[in-house]
Amino acid sequence: MWQNFKNGFIKENPVFGLYLGLCSSLAISTSLNNAIGMGMCVTIVLIFSNVLVSAIRKITPDEIRIPVYIVIIATLVSIVEMIVHAFMPELYDSLGVFLGLIVVNCIILGRAEAFASKNPIGASAIDGLGMGLGYTFALVLISVVRELIATGGIAFYNPFDATQIIFGFNIEALAPYTVSLFSGSVGAFLTFSCFAALFAFIKQRSAKKEKEAKK
Amino acid sequence: MNKTVKLVIFLGIIAALSGLLIGAVNSVTEPIINERLLASERENLEVLFPGAEFVPLEGASDEGGYVQSAFEVSGEGYAARIETTGYNSSTPIQLLIGFDQEGTITGMMVIQEQETDGFGSKVFEQSNIDTAYIGKTLEEQVDLLSGATVTSSAVQAAVTSTQAMIAELIG
Numbered sequence: 001m002w003q004n005f006k007n008g009f010i011k012e013n014p015v016f017g018l019y020l021g022l023c024s025s026l027a028i029s030t031s032l033n034n035a036i037g038m039g040m041c042v043t044i045v046l047i048f049s050n051v052l053v054s055a056i057r058k059i060t061p062d063e064i065r066i067p068v069y070i071v072i073i074a075t076l077v078s079i080v081e082m083i084v085h086a087f088m089p090e091l092y093d094s095l096g097v098f099l100g101l102i103v104v105n106c107i108i109l110g111r112a113e114a115f116a117s118k119n120p121i122g123a124s125a126i127d128g129l130g131m132g133l134g135y136t137f138a139l140v141l142i143s144v145v146r147e148l149i150a151t152g153g154i155a156f157y158n159p160f161d162a163t164q165i166i167f168g169f170n171i172e173a174l175a176p177y178t179v180s181l182f183s184g185s186v187g188a189f190l191t192f193s194c195f196a197a198l199f200a201f202i203k204q205r206s207a208k209k210e211k212e213a214k215k
Numbered sequence: 216m217n218k219t220v221k222l223v224i225f226l227g228i229i230a231a232l233s234g235l236l237i238g239a240v241n242s243v244t245e246p247i248i249n250e251r252l253l254a255s256e257r258e259n260l261e262v263l264f265p266g267a268e269f270v271p272l273e274g275a276s277d278e279g280g281y282v283q284s285a286f287e288v289s290g291e292g293y294a295a296r297i298e299t300t301g302y303n304s305s306t307p308i309q310l311l312i313g314f315d316q317e318g319t320i321t322g323m324m325v326i327q328e329q330e331t332d333g334f335g336s337k338v339f340e341q342s343n344i345d346t347a348y349i350g351k352t353l354e355e356q357v358d359l360l361s362g363a364t365v366t367s368s369a370v371q372a373a374v375t376s377t378q379a380m381i382a383e384l385i386g
Contacts, residue, residue: 061225063222067226071230071233078240079236082237083244085248086244086248089251
């Protein structure tokens with residue numbers, strides 16, 4: 001079970017390992033705030049969709065399983081969207097259309113089809129949590145680099161009350177050298193590709209080690 | 216039982232349950248969302264309709280795309296916040312317009328404008344607002360102001376488009 005959870009971070013990190021959910025992670029990773037907000041929303045949807053799909057896996061007719069999953073995911077996303085709109089309006093505004101687009105995030109349907117439909121509820125919940133946190137982790141990595149380079153600082157505010165900054169800092173020395181390019185899509189691709197290369201390197205090295213150990 | 220019928224029933228049940236769930240959550244969150252939308256505009260709305268109840272009309276939009284937000288004022292009429300660009304292309308003109316239940320303009324409030332002093336800005340002087348805009352019914356076009364053609368025709372186009380939207384709301 002721990003293995004399921006850990007998998008989501010490095011080896012099968014949905015973003016850097018499986019290249020799933022790239023569209024949203026490239027678009028939304030402009031600031032740490034968006035990254036954490038989006039990550040949490042996706043994690044919640046993932047856990048619940050995995051649990052529900054797993055709970056009805058024995059009575060779901062095989063022919064219509066995909067429509068059933070989509071209905072479940074769409075329901076969860078709508079609920080999350082309404083709750084965020086009501087209680088975290090600033091986050092709702094900054095995530096914009098991408099909040100609703102969680103519905104087509106392939107991580108969620110992917111995990112429902114590949115894992116939750118074949119495994120018991122508990123394991124599916126853990127898998128959802130691991131994958132969701134793996135996605136969040138990836139978003140945080142990209143967004144920290146992008147926000148730092150684009151603005152020269154990091155700011156993270158309380159999602160329930162935007163006036164309350166939980167932590168933030170500005171590096172004065174960096175201020176004259178900010179590259180606003182990094183807040184755009186070009187910066188997203190550059191940052192993403194560097195991290196993807198790094199993760200591929202780590203994966204390859206650990207695979208090599210395993211091979212040698214077998215010998 | 217026929218296999219297809221079974222599938223239809225299963226999917227139907229899932230869809231019905233999900234609809235029920237969304238409805239339940241919506242009934243909790245909707246008043247909070249409306250309250251939030253309202254809070255940011257209440258101060259200005261209170262000037263046009265003191266002490267009234269406002270209900271945001273989500274999704275209300277006019278053909279020209281000038282209307283930013285619209286409200287139903289219970290028992291009194293409608294209000295719409297519009298934005299248009301006059302002579303000053305960097306600072307758009309923002310107006311709040313009040314309509315009574317027949318669609319006649321009862322009030323207009325300038326939220327933001329930086330039109331040329333002495334020319335475009337004349338459009339927003341109270342005496343001109345009173346003669347050119349207040350009391351116009353849905354069928355009447357608001358007046359242009361000579362010497363401020365660009366600004367007043369921009370406002371005219373926006374108000375005409377808003378009037379059409381209000382006419383549709385009244386039905």
